[in-house]
Amino acid sequence: xxxxxxxxxxxxxxxxxxxxxxxxxxxxxxxxxxxxxxxxxxxxxxxxxxxxxxxxxxxxxxxxxxxxxxxxxxxxxxxxxxxxxxxxxxxxxxxxxxxxxxxxxxxxxxxxxxxxxxxxxxxxxxxxxxxxxxxxxxxxxxxxx
Amino acid sequence: xxxxxxxxxxxxxxxxxxxxxxxxxxxxxxxxxxxxxxxxxxxxxxxxxxxxxxxxxxxxxxxxxxxxxxxxxxxxxxxxxxxxxxxxxxxxxxxxxxxxxxxxxxxxxxxxxxxxxxxxxxxxxxxxxxxxxxxxxxxxxxxxxxxxxxxxxxxxxxxxxxxxxxxxxxxxxxxxxxxxxxxxxxxxxxxxxxxxxxxxxxxxxxxxxxxxxxxxxxxxxxxxxxxxxxxxxxxxxxxxxxxxxxxxxxxxxxxxxxxxxxxxxxxxxxxxxxxxxxxxxxxxxxxxxxxxxxxxxxxxxxxxxxxxxxxxxxxxxxxxxxxxxxxxxxxxxxxxxxxxxxxxxxxxxxxxxxxxxxxxxxxxxxxxx
Numbered sequence: 260x261x262x263x264x265x266x267x268x269x270x271x272x273x274x275x276x277x278x279x280x281x282x283x284x285x286x287x288x289x290x291x292x293x294x295x296x297x298x299x300x301x302x303x304x305x306x307x308x309x310x311x312x313x314x315x316x317x318x319x320x321x322x323x324x325x326x327x328x329x330x331x332x333x334x335x336x337x338x339x340x341x342x343x344x345x346x347x348x349x350x351x352x353x354x355x356x357x358x359x360x361x362x363x364x365x366x367x368x369x370x371x372x373x374x375x376x377x378x379x380x381x382x383x384x385x386x387x388x389x390x391x392x393x394x395x396x397x398x399x400x401x402x403x404x
Numbered sequence: 405x406x407x408x409x410x411x412x413x414x415x416x417x418x419x420x421x422x423x424x425x426x427x428x429x430x431x432x433x434x435x436x437x438x439x440x441x442x443x444x445x446x447x448x449x450x451x452x453x454x455x456x457x458x459x460x461x462x463x464x465x466x467x468x469x470x471x472x473x474x475x476x477x478x479x480x481x482x483x484x485x486x487x488x489x490x491x492x493x494x495x496x497x498x499x500x501x502x503x504x505x506x507x508x509x510x511x512x513x514x515x516x517x518x519x520x521x522x523x524x525x526x527x528x529x530x531x532x533x534x535x536x537x538x539x540x541x542x543x544x545x546x547x548x549x550x551x552x553x554x555x556x557x558x559x560x561x562x563x564x565x566x567x568x569x570x571x572x573x574x575x576x577x578x579x580x581x582x583x584x585x586x587x588x589x590x591x592x593x594x595x596x597x598x599x600x601x602x603x604x605x606x607x608x609x610x611x612x613x614x615x616x617x618x619x620x621x622x623x624x625x626x627x628x629x630x631x632x633x634x635x636x637x638x639x640x641x642x643x644x645x646x647x648x649x650x651x652x653x654x655x656x657x658x659x660x661x662x663x664x665x666x667x668x669x670x671x672x673x674x675x676x677x678x679x680x681x682x683x684x685x686x687x688x689x690x691x692x693x694x695x696x697x698x699x700x701x702x703x704x705x706x707x708x709x710x711x712x713x714x715x716x717x718x719x720x721x722x723x724x725x726x727x728x729x730x731x732x733x734x735x736x737x738x739x740x741x742x743x744x745x746x747x748x749x750x751x752x753x754x755x756x757x758x759x760x761x762x763x764x765x766x767x768x769x770x771x772x773x
Contacts, residue, residue, distance in 0.1 A: 304568070304612075313563070313570065315513060330723050344615075345646070346681065351724060355772050356537045358432050359464065360530030361476055361500060361522040 286391070287337030291376060291398040293385040296321055300402035307342050309386060311353065312363045317384070325366040326378045326387040334372070334390040428468040436460040436535030438728075438768030440485065445762040446740035448545060449487030458541075458766070459483045460533040462499065477501045480533060488740055489550060492583045492596045499533075499554055512564035523555040524574040524606040525621050526655050527642045535770025539686035540716050540730050544672040546692040547657045551582035552638075555602070568612035577603040580625070585738055588696070592742055599625040599636075606640075614647040619655075627661070634662030649678035669693045684718040692736065696745065698754075705754040707745070710736025725771040735761040 290306065292298065297319045308314040309323045316322055328335040330347050339347040354365040369375045372393035379385035380397040389395065437459040440450035449458065461481040468474050480499035484490060502519030522530040528543040532553060535541060542548075557578015564571050579600045586593050604623025611618070619642030627634055642655045656671035672690040679685055690712040696705040716730035736759050737745050744757040 308565075314565070348681070348720060348723065349646075352537050355434075355534065355724065356531050359434060359462065359478075359534040359537070359772070361478075361502070361504070361517065364430060364466065 286341070288334040288341075288388045289391055289393075289395070290386070290388050290401040290403065291379050291395050292387075292401050293324075293379055293382060294397070294399050295383060296386070296399070298401060300404050302404040303342050306403070307344075310342070310366060311350075312357075312366070317386075321384045323386055324382045324384040326375050326382075326385065327366045327368045328372075328375060328388065329368050329370050332370075332390075334388060338388045430466045430468075432464040432466075432773065434460075434462045434534045434536060434770070434772040436533065436541065436768060436770045438541055438766045440541075440764060440766040442762050442764035445743070445760060446486060447734055447738075447762055447764055449485030449490070449740065450764045450766070451486045451740075455485035457483045457485050458768075460535065462533055464500075472506045474504050475502075476504060482533075486740060488585055488592070488594045489583055492594055493550075509562070512562050514560070514562045516558060516560045518558045519556075521555050521557070521559050521576075521578075523552050523576065523580065524559065524561070525552055525623070525638075526606075526640045526657070527617070527619060527644055527653060529553065534772065535728070535768060536724060536726055536772045538770075539674065539676050539684065539718060539728075540688060540714055541728065541766050541768050544655075544670070544674075544688065544690045544712070546670040546690045546710065546712060547655055547672050549582070549584050551584065552580045552599075555580050557602070570610040572608040572610070574606045575603075576605070576623075577601075585740070588745070590746075592738065592740075595629075597632075598628045600628055601626045604638075614645045617644045618642065619644075636661040651676040667695050682720040686714075686716040686718060686730075688712075688714045696754075696756075698749065700749070700751060702751040703749055703754050704752075705746070705756060707737060707756065708759055710734075710738065710759065712736075721769075722771075724773070725769065728768050728770065729765070730768075731763065731765045733761065733763050735759050 290301065296317055298317060305314070310325045330351055336347050339345060339350050343350055357363045367378065369378055372389035375387040375389050376395055376398055379387045439454060439456045440458050441454035442450045442452050446452060449455065459481065462478055464476065464478040466474055466476050477498065478500040480497050481495060482493060483495065498520060500520050500522060502517045502521040504515055504517050506515045508514065524530065528538065529548060529552065531537050532543050532548055555576055555578045557576060559574055559576040561572070561574045579598065580602055582597045582599060584595050586595055602623060602625035604621065606619065606621040609618045621640035623638045625636055627636055637660050639658045640655065644653045653674040654672065659668045661667065670690065670692045672688055674686065674688040676684055676686040692710040694707050696707055712732060712734045714730055714732040716728055719727045721727050737743050739760065739762065743760050747755040747757050
């Protein structure tokens with residue numbers, strides 16, 4: 260049994276070393292947050308944890324209220340690859356797995372940049388992302404560390 | 405005039421209440437439906453002439469009771485062709501119905517579920533009926549079997565970040581069902597057993613490298629049937645890695661019980677490759693070792709390892725909707741028709757019949773909302 264698993268873990272490790280994903284710099288989206296959240300920048304790992312609801316609070320202690328763009332949006336595709344390190348359909352699959360294993364439900368989803376901005380502006384702890392060229396009145400744009 | 409005003413107020417109040425309820429209510433559903441055909445022996449409900457009576461449908465509703473509390477219910481509709489298990493399982497069952505309370509302890513998030521709850525066991529137990537997250541129609545049948553798909557009791561769960569690692573721990577107590585087609589010295593038998601005083605834990609460790617997830621599960625339970633009673637243990641080890649376009653998964657389940665015939669060891673390895681954005685290839689190999697039960701205690705026999713090898717092509721036809729074609733080769737003694745396991749038994753010698761084999765394929769569609 261131990262031998263079987265040590266082989267499997269060894270193979271996984273070797274494979275991972277060969278094909279480890281390269282997280283590209285954030286492009287095609289910008290991260291927006293409610294002005295009450297006292298942050299100027301955020302790390303990709305922290306951002307991923309908030310959007311996958313592995314962490315529920317910002318480092319400042321405020322409860323996060325993430326909002327996604329709909330699954331076909333190009334900005335969501337860029338966000339998924341850069342922040343979660345996987346394509347949007349893998350993230351959608353992650354949420355199906357969470358919902359049907361009785362765990363979390365996915366973040367609220369909005370169809371347009373304007374709807375994301377409006378949600379983030381009006382929601383305490385609101386955090387989302389919009390396409391790079393979108394107007395962001397009333398919300399704060401976070402830098403990615 | 406007054407009546408009109410009163411009716412308007414009543415309608416407005418009831419529509420507000422309806423709005424309030426609909427704001428707290430969410431619905432999710434999944435469908436996993438297929439057509440299967442077997443070549444030489446009927447297996448897993450799939451007859452030689454084929455069946456379209458092969459379906460798993462779940463409907464889940466969640467009611468948010470407060471920021472920290474919710475009620476979750478999930479109904480399951482199962483049709484599995486000509487399987488002998490069909491006589492032991494209803495078409496429609498309440499798979500889950502539980503109350504969930506969330507809380508925090510320091511930087512750990514925690515929750516307690518009570519009622520009929522999902523059972524954390526391995527990587528896929530809780531989503532075993534959700535085709536949209538599985539590369540095949542179902543997880544490895546030998547490893548997961550038709551058992552422990554829910555727990556009547558309580559599950560307490562913690563999730564705690566450990567630097568870049570993350571630990572998830574679950575402890576549980578309650579009862580569960582085990583339905584199976586088992587191999588005996590005289591052939592196959594359908595068994596429905598109730599497990600009570602079932603307790604144990606499941607740990608997961610998420611490693612910040614190649615999305616590695618490791619799992620360990622241990623449980624002890626009391627078997628209660630009209631003819632048998634005794635304690636059994638189940639250990640379950642899991643490893644999974646998702647990197648680049650690949651997913652690798654391996655799991656092993658060991659069951660040890662109060663009679664030698666209860667000692668079973670099953671394991672599988674699985675690989676999935678994302679060939680294009682919409683197309684995946686998957687392969688799986690399962691090995692299963694079981695002992696044979698004899699009424700004469702002088703007789704003992706370990707069956708030759710049963711194997712199952714599968715290959716699948718998975719096409720994403722729409723977001724969240726997959727079309728799958730899978731082909732399997734299955735060798736062993738557990739099929740849907742009686743297969744000879746023992747040629748002769750003259751104590752203390754047992755002569756086993758050779759294992760049989762069949763091929764089967766399933767084409768299926770899996771979707772969720």
